Amino acid sequence: MRGTVLYGPGDVRFEERQDPKILAPTDAILRLAATCVCGSDLWSYRGIQAVTQPTPMGHEYCGIVEEVGGAVKTVKPGQFVVGSFAASDNTCSHCRAGYQSSCAHREWMTGAQAPRLRVPLADGTLVATPEVPSDDLVPSLLAVSDVFGTGWFAADAANVKTGATVAVVGDGAVGLLAVLSAKQMGAERIIAMSRHTSRQKLAREYGATDIVTERGAAGMARIKELTKGVGADSVLECVGTQESMQQAIGAARPGGFVSYVGVPHGVQLDGAGLFFSHVHLHGGPAPVRSYLPKLIDLVLQRKVDPGKVFDLTLPLSQVAEGYRAMDERRAIKALLRP
Numbered sequence: 001m002r003g004t005v006l007y008g009p010g011d012v013r014f015e016e017r018q019d020p021k022i023l024a025p026t027d028a029i030l031r032l033a034a035t036c037v038c039g040s041d042l043w044s045y046r047g048i049q050a051v052t053q054p055t056p057m058g059h060e061y062c063g064i065v066e067e068v069g070g071a072v073k074t075v076k077p078g079q080f081v082v083g084s085f086a087a088s089d090n091t092c093s094h095c096r097a098g099y100q101s102s103c104a105h106r107e108w109m110t111g112a113q114a115p116r117l118r119v120p121l122a123d124g125t126l127v128a129t130p131e132v133p134s135d136d137l138v139p140s141l142l143a144v145s146d147v148f149g150t151g152w153f154a155a156d157a158a159n160v161k162t163g164a165t166v167a168v169v170g171d172g173a174v175g176l177l178a179v180l181s182a183k184q185m186g187a188e189r190i191i192a193m194s195r196h197t198s199r200q201k202l203a204r205e206y207g208a209t210d211i212v213t214e215r216g217a218a219g220m221a222r223i224k225e226l227t228k229g230v231g232a233d234s235v236l237e238c239v240g241t242q243e244s245m246q247q248a249i250g251a252a253r254p255g256g257f258v259s260y261v262g263v264p265h266g267v268q269l270d271g272a273g274l275f276f277s278h279v280h281l282h283g284g285p286a287p288v289r290s291y292l293p294k295l296i297d298l299v300l301q302r303k304v305d306p307g308k309v310f311d312l313t314l315p316l317s318q319v320a321e322g323y324r325a326m327d328e329r330r331a332i333k334a335l336l337r338p
């Protein structure tokens with residue numbers, strides 16, 4: 001088969017790779033219905049994270065089980081499944097506590113920007129839909145695999161409650177789905193920080209009540225102003241830079257909650273600043289697995305449409321254009337069809 005390999009900054013190739021095969025009895029092989037490019041793929045695409053060797057790319061996936069190892073019990077060939085970007089056994093004590101992305105046997109998924117994929121720990125990682133879903137639901141089910149699950153974690157980790165005032169830092173796919181998640185959890189006011197008209201529009205569609213275009217100190221001041229000087233109850237940081245993190249902490253009320261779900265790059269927190277901010281901080285790689293059943297159900301019942309974040313659909317063979325479009329911010333998120 002042909003799959004996506006990153007050789008270095010800006011150098012994505014779609015080239016011949018070995019077909020995945022069962023390596024452990026707990027593995028499954030999927031034929032993917034769709035996959036996509038992640039905002040986090042751009043860190044290495046832009047050279048911010050070093051690429052030391054040709055790396056198979058992709059960690060967001062859904063599709064049909066083709067083959068399972070001898071020890072797999074809960075999924076079987078022919079089923080449509082969605083999995084997380086972190087494979088987990090779903091039985092160890094971290095998994096049972098709801099932190100499957102810190103599973104004692106965790107394996108980071110990679111190589112999903114390809115027609116077929118090996119998923120380790122299939123029983124713990126994959127969740128099957130009751131039947132093969134209609135094709136128009138595939139983008140939303142794919143979104144569950146990472147960006148929707150991550151946006152949901154952002155809202156959950158920031159303790160979003162009915163009636164809450166929420167601020168979302170970042171208007172990428174995760175930020176937009178954090179807005180949707182906060183809305184689902186009953187937030188009354190959702191302030192989205194965004195400078196891009198098309199993204200502001202989707203943020204409003206997903207439930208944002210206010211848009212703040214300012215950044216940094218001016219952005220924090222604007223949120224304070226919108227909240228009568230108090231600050232937001234919950235701030236969802238969906239970027240991972242020093243500026244976005246400071247902005248998030250600065251926008252929260254004393255005693256408020258800040259979640260952070262963007263992979264931090266160069267973020268350093270000042271102990272005294274954090275001390276006097278009086279905020280709860282909770283973040284990390286989203287335990288998407290714990291949310292899969294609920295989010296798959298919301299999608300299948302057509303209560304939410306997280307697939308709208310895919311504003312570019314390409315054949316998988318044009319994956320390099322998907323990276324370019326996201327890098328140049330011409331696209332929010334690129335969906336790839338094998």
Ligand SMILES: [Zn+2]
Pocket residue numbers: 038039040059060085146147
């Ligand atoms: Zn991702």
Ligand SMILES: [Zn+2]
Pocket residue numbers: 088089090091092093094095096100102103104105106
């Ligand atoms: Zn585990």
